[in-house]
Amino acid sequence: MQSYSVEHLQQMVSNAIALLPVYKEPSGLYEPISYTMNQGGKRLRPLLTLVAAQMFGGNPERALPAATAIEIFHNFTLLHDDIIDQAPLRRGAETVYKKWNINTAILSGDTMFAIAYGQLSASDPELLPGLMDVFTRTAIEVCEGQQYDIDFETTESVSLEEYITMIRLKTAVLLAASLKIGAIIGGASTEEAGHIYAFGENIGIAFQLQDDYLDAFGDERTFGKKTGGDIVVNKKTYLYLKALQNASEAGKHELQAIYSGSISDPAEKVGRVLDIFVRNGVQESTRDIIASYYNKGMESLKKIRLKPEALEPLMKLISGMLDRKF
Amino acid sequence: MQSYSVEHLQQMVSNAIALLPVYKEPSGLYEPISYTMNQGGKRLRPLLTLVAAQMFGGNPERALPAATAIEIFHNFTLLHDDIIDQAPLRRGAETVYKKWNINTAILSGDTMFAIAYGQLSASDPELLPGLMDVFTRTAIEVCEGQQYDIDFETTESVSLEEYITMIRLKTAVLLAASLKIGAIIGGASTEEAGHIYAFGENIGIAFQLQDDYLDAFGDERTFGKKTGGDIVVNKKTYLYLKALQNASEAGKHELQAIYSGSISDPAEKVGRVLDIFVRNGVQESTRDIIASYYNKGMESLKKIRLKPEALEPLMKLISGMLDRKF
Numbered sequence: 001m002q003s004y005s006v007e008h009l010q011q012m013v014s015n016a017i018a019l020l021p022v023y024k025e026p027s028g029l030y031e032p033i034s035y036t037m038n039q040g041g042k043r044l045r046p047l048l049t050l051v052a053a054q055m056f057g058g059n060p061e062r063a064l065p066a067a068t069a070i071e072i073f074h075n076f077t078l079l080h081d082d083i084i085d086q087a088p089l090r091r092g093a094e095t096v097y098k099k100w101n102i103n104t105a106i107l108s109g110d111t112m113f114a115i116a117y118g119q120l121s122a123s124d125p126e127l128l129p130g131l132m133d134v135f136t137r138t139a140i141e142v143c144e145g146q147q148y149d150i151d152f153e154t155t156e157s158v159s160l161e162e163y164i165t166m167i168r169l170k171t172a173v174l175l176a177a178s179l180k181i182g183a184i185i186g187g188a189s190t191e192e193a194g195h196i197y198a199f200g201e202n203i204g205i206a207f208q209l210q211d212d213y214l215d216a217f218g219d220e221r222t223f224g225k226k227t228g229g230d231i232v233v234n235k236k237t238y239l240y241l242k243a244l245q246n247a248s249e250a251g252k253h254e255l256q257a258i259y260s261g262s263i264s265d266p267a268e269k270v271g272r273v274l275d276i277f278v279r280n281g282v283q284e285s286t287r288d289i290i291a292s293y294y295n296k297g298m299e300s301l302k303k304i305r306l307k308p309e310a311l312e313p314l315m316k317l318i319s320g321m322l323d324r325k326f
Numbered sequence: 327m328q329s330y331s332v333e334h335l336q337q338m339v340s341n342a343i344a345l346l347p348v349y350k351e352p353s354g355l356y357e358p359i360s361y362t363m364n365q366g367g368k369r370l371r372p373l374l375t376l377v378a379a380q381m382f383g384g385n386p387e388r389a390l391p392a393a394t395a396i397e398i399f400h401n402f403t404l405l406h407d408d409i410i411d412q413a414p415l416r417r418g419a420e421t422v423y424k425k426w427n428i429n430t431a432i433l434s435g436d437t438m439f440a441i442a443y444g445q446l447s448a449s450d451p452e453l454l455p456g457l458m459d460v461f462t463r464t465a466i467e468v469c470e471g472q473q474y475d476i477d478f479e480t481t482e483s484v485s486l487e488e489y490i491t492m493i494r495l496k497t498a499v500l501l502a503a504s505l506k507i508g509a510i511i512g513g514a515s516t517e518e519a520g521h522i523y524a525f526g527e528n529i530g531i532a533f534q535l536q537d538d539y540l541d542a543f544g545d546e547r548t549f550g551k552k553t554g555g556d557i558v559v560n561k562k563t564y565l566y567l568k569a570l571q572n573a574s575e576a577g578k579h580e581l582q583a584i585y586s587g588s589i590s591d592p593a594e595k596v597g598r599v600l601d602i603f604v605r606n607g608v609q610e611s612t613r614d615i616i617a618s619y620y621n622k623g624m625e626s627l628k629k630i631r632l633k634p635e636a637l638e639p640l641m642k643l644i645s646g647m648l649d650r651k652f
Binding site: 026115 | 355406409429432433440444451455459469473474477
């Protein structure tokens with residue numbers, strides 16, 4: 001069986017997305033969908049699906065409908081999340097609700113969710129019930145994660161555990177499901193599919209924690225966006241919650257005061273918060289927990305008995321996700 | 327094979343909906359879902375599914391997951407439509423976006439859409455690909471119908487044909503799909519499933535046209551809501567479009583002027599528009615077209631060779647939908 005490179009699989013994903021039948025009437029419904037799907041993005045999730053399918057000896061072509069379904073689903077959640085988060089920009093372009101309006105972003109998003117299921121159901125009929133299970137459970141969990149994220153904005157005290165649950169649901173489970181769905185299509189056993197899911201879940205949590213870390217301590221040139229953004233909008237990230245836990249009473253009160261608006265200048269605010277983070281060992285704690293989730297993920301992966309060369313494309317993708325790091 | 331009464335099937339639907347696992351955390355996500363699903367409503371669509379399954383000799387129990395899926399889907403569309411239409415009330419209670427907020431109505435709605443698919447996939451695995459096809463195509467069409475409805479608000483001239491397309495997509499296809507999905511589960515042939523779909527589609531169009539008619543000319547006691555609502559909000563219904571077509575140039579201009587705000591008093595406005603409708607034979611035209619879609623539907627039904635007693639529950643449901651009429 002021929003093995004495709006990550007680049008080749010990436011091309012397969014791009015082609016499949018370019019061929020989606022989303023250039024129809026009514027244009028008020030489909031234009032925002034084409035706009036969104038053509039904006040690119042890393043296509044990380046469908047790539048994980050194809051890579052996983054190939055890893056277990058399957059033909060990645062057969063995983064393409066499911067991979068496309070996952071990418072459309074992911075983009076649908078962005079359309080609705082951008083309304084909820086009032087985000088004006090996404091991938092450097094205006095978000096749908098800004099470019100059009102809230103109603104358009106709602107309805108075009110709904111349509112994308114249905115189109116995603118339409119793609120999924122083009123998978124092997126025998127596998128469809130199992131794939132539907134993973135896909136639907138994941139879709140529900142992603143909504144739950146988004147709800148926790150909304151709730152946390154107005155929750156006085158969020159525990160580190162609750163925070164991890166939130167990012168697990170909002171971010172990690174979709175990465176895990178992307179791998180598991182590919183694995184099922186590729187012919188993995190139930191046990192193997194479970195291991196690859198656990199791998200994806202833990203790597204996904206590490207990935208999101210790394211994003212928190214880089215938003216505070218990243219190199220702006222490699223991070224790709226301005227650092228300090230989370231602090232400016234008072235986001236209760238892992239770093240913030242860890243600082244509250246580690247700090248003295250005085251430090252805790254200072255940090256909470258800053259997050260309540262005691263410093264109006266953004267640059268000064270970011271500098272002051274980073275200083276509190278550093279003084280309270282938040283950098284080391286966060287690096288440690290990222291490493292711990294990464295290692296937990298790798299342990300699950302090791303339980304799958306595959307030759308190292310079969311794992312190469314997956315490891316390449318994962319290091320691309322996690323190596324922007326330190 | 328035992329045949330259940332419509333009342334018994336209705337009880338089955340109520341029980342299934344009461345048992346839905348939607349009382350979970352995070353409560354900010356699931357409370358609006360329980361609130362919506364517990365509000366009742368006629369449960370017409372899932373009933374059509376069970377009735378169709380039974381009609382073709384199937385056990386309606388087996389159609390229950392799909393029937394529930396359709397009801398959840400329908401309620402999801404209401405959550406999002408109420409945001410789009412800025413509707414404060416639904417079934418006499420506050421709409422979700424009013425009682426909570428827009429973000430909640432978006433996210434709880436999305437979750438309902440996923441839960442609907444989760445229910446659907448509890449259907450017979452062998453039938454699942456076919457059921458998914460009908461369900462997903464219908465979901466997309468319902469979104470298209472809603473988009474056309476939005477578009478028509480700002481479209482200068484909407485043709486009668488375009489209007490029928492809109493109500494077909496927004497309302498009729500879901501009734502048709504409810505029947506078709508039940509028929510498939512009940513063991514109907516592809517041809518029979520096609521006939522029952524055509525029946526539902528035409529009856530659905532008749533049903534929506536009747537709603538337009540009753541909103542203008544209905545008896546408020548039997549119609550159940552205040553008449554004239556469509557006219558007050560300048561809705562381009564079949565009656566309005568037909569009046570434009572039938573009226574003289576002067577009548578047409580008068581009607582357009584009224585819909586542009588020339589009469590501010592609502593009661594006077596409704597009276598004046600009704601007068602134009604009556605003078606231009608709109609009552610008869612609308613009754614005629616309702617009858618024509620009804621007859622078209624009945625012709626499709628006749629192509630299915632079933633004993634009259636097998637059709638009884640369906641005819642009872644349909645006459646309940648259409649007999650409030652004249």
